[in-house]
Amino acid sequence: MRQLVIVGASLAGLRAAQAARTGGFDGDLVVVGEEVHRPYTRPPLSKELLAGEHEAERVVLPSDTFDAQWRLGVPAARLDRARRRVVLADGDELPYDRLILATGSRARRWPGPGGELEGVHVLRSLDDAIALRAALERRPRVAVVGAGFIGCEVAQTARKQGLDVTLIDIAPTPMLPLGPQLGEWCAALHSDHGVDLRLGTGVAALHGTGQVEAVELTDGTHVPADVVLVGMGALPNTEWLAGSGLQVTPGLQCDATLTAIGDPDILGAGDIVSWPHPLAGGDAIRIEHWTVAAEQGQHAGRNVLLPAQERKPYDQPPYFWSDQYDTKIQALGLPGRAERLELLEETEDGSRFVYGGERDGRLVGVIAINAARRLGSYRMALADPPDFADLRARLAADEKALGAPVRTV
Ligand SMILES: Cc1cc2nc3c(=O)[nH]c(=O)nc-3n(C[C@H](O)[C@H](O)[C@H](O)COP(=O)(O)OP(=O)(O)OC[C@H]3O[C@@H](n4cnc5c(N)ncnc54)[C@H](O)[C@@H]3O)c2cc1C
Structure with missing residues (x-):
């Protein structure tokens, strides 16, 4: 060659x-x-x-x-x-x-009416980020369409700057691959930080004359906004x-x-x-x-x-992180493919915990909240995915686990 x-x-x-x-x-x-x-x-x-x-x-x-x-x-x-x-x-x-x-x-763009208005942003490139940052400096009312990880991260960044933020998603909880329980937890994280959540509601149109002024939801309500971040996936x-x-x-x-x-x-x-x-x-x-x-x-x-x-196969368990407020969300393996997600371990104060995903009786992935130090052992486990029930029993007796008894949610 x-x-x-x-x-x-x-x-x-x-x-x-x-x-x-x-x-x-x-x-x-x-x-x-x-x-x-x-x-x-x-x-x-x-x-x-x-x-x-x-x-x-x-x-x-x-x-x-x-x-x-x-x-x-x-x-x-x-x-x-x-x-x-x-x-x-x-x-x-x-x-x-x-x-x-x-x-x-x-980034997938808003395909419906109003997508061409000034103030409607996506976030994928450095140029997108510089444009969105300049727009946030004007202290706008912000609407985020899509509560995936980009939408959630932009919502938290804008809230930390003291801006009014509305986070909209057709799904009932943010960060859908986290599953329903962690999705509820994530919704609470954002509403505790002052984000106005509009979940289970789609977007019908973006309105304005030249400049975006409002997001019309499918339930007929209008969310006033000077900046709209479209976070609808890639x-x-x-x-x-x-x-x-x-x-x-x-x-x-x-x-x-x-x-x-x-x-x-x-x-x-x-x-x-x-x-x-x-x-x-x-x-x-x-x-x-x-x-x-x-x-x-x-x-x-x-x-x-x-x-x-x-040539060698590439077979590492996928790893992902997201920072939202003071919380680090990390996922390892394929928790999105799990038939169910269960709490595997948590600290007594509930501030750090790990959910495991089970499929066909085996561990397929984990989601760790503020529990980075636990990921190494799960990474090793995922190389040869253990029986889920055995893993739970082992964790209950493991001194290196987060500390609290494993409990079923
Ligand atoms: C805002 C943002 C935050 C993120 N945060 C996290 C995070 O916290 N944790 C995490 O795990 N992941 C995160 N990600 C995801 C991560 O950044 C991507 O998975 C990663 O960038 C993918 O890298 P890539 O090289 O495959 O593709 P890309 O980074 O998408 O790069 C592809 C490049 O190819 C160029 N290109 C496209 N078409 C052509 C063409 N026809 N000819 C020539 N060039 C072309 C594009 O312009 C681009 O520069 C984030 C992504 C974004 C956008």
């Missing part, structure tokens, strides 16, 4: 480039990015950067420690596998021997691969080694990838978590140097 092209100049693409160089690749390395920015990290965009605690320089990821050609500010428009070329939007063509696809995902950036013959719905379909199905010279990494995971019983999953993107980038950068039959 003499020519390696990586499409997507963010976390997964950067880690892939670094790993290929560290692994001894000394040919031509080109990294293509639609954004004009060098790679940066996104989690602070809804937290410290949005709050004004970090400036843009703090989110930049070091990317000048290895030799690469950076083609920034121009998206890849098409993949021509027959000629082994990535075709850029400016008409340039990049030949490749092997290719890593890491084009991530983008979509994988795979449209540019249409016509390439790769399977891209939903996400780029890869095997366990992150090699694209049907083309051993192409690998994927990060939010774009759908790959079979042992915790999902071998079903394909697509995950939008920072650590998965970083690890998969590194993994793809190593695997791309090997012939297909020598």
Whole structure:
């Protein structure tokens, strides 16, 4: 291999480039990015950067420690596998021997009436975050549409700044993958901090003349707002691969080694990838978590140097965190696939606890609230998922657990 092209100049693409160089690749390395920015990290965009605690320089990821050609500010428009070329939007063509696809995902926009009004924001990129931060500095009334993790984090950042915040979701609780009990807990966390929650209610339209003025809910009520953050999830950036013959719905379909199905010279990494995971019983999953993107980038950068039959599977349990007020929410494994979530351990004052997810009698994932030090043992457990009832019994006798007797909720 003499020519390696990586499409997507963010976390997964950067880690892939670094790993290929560290692994001894000394040919031509080109990294293509639609954004004009060098790679940066996104989690602070809804937290410290949005709050004004970090400036843009703090989110930049070091990317000048290895030799690469950076083609920034121009998206890849098409993949021509027959000629082994990535075709850029400016008409340039990049030949490749092997290719890593890491084009991530983008924020879903409000599709209904009013989406074009001034004051309606999404939050995915550094530019989005800078625009939203400037808007919050004008001390607006804020409505957040969608109580997923981005919506919840923006709500908490705006509340910490003393702004009026309404958090709207059609679901009955925020952060749906947390399940109903933890969802109730999360709702209480936000209402205790002064967020006006409108749950179980959809959005009918956004209203205003030029500038957004209100959000109309499906129950007919109007929520006055000068800024609306649409946090309705993300979509994988795979449209540019249409016509390439790769399977891209939903996400780029890869095997366990992150090699694209049907083309051993192409690998994927990060939010774009759908790959079979042992915790999902071998079903394909697509995950939008920072650590998965970083690890998969590194993994793809190593695997791309090997012939297909020598590549290693990527089978780490997915890990995710979210910071809301003084609370750290962490998830490990696939708690969203659990048939039920049960409290496994908690401190006596109830401020730190762990829920476990059970599926087919086994642990599939955990959600830890302010209980980071417990994650290591669950990570080990998930490598060979234990019987759920045995795990509960063991935890009850474990001195290293959080301290209180395990109780059933
Ligand atoms: C505001 C925010 C906060 C977050 N906070 C957390 C958190 O607290 N914890 C957590 O676990 N995860 C968090 N995440 C998720 C995490 O940041 C993502 O999982 C991670 O960024 C995925 O990395 P990626 O490289 O796969 O994709 P992305 O970061 O989406 O990068 C893909 C890049 O490819 C570019 N691109 C797209 N199409 C093309 C094309 N055709 N040609 C060239 N380039 C293209 C995009 O412009 C982008 O720069 C957060 C995400 C956001 C947006």
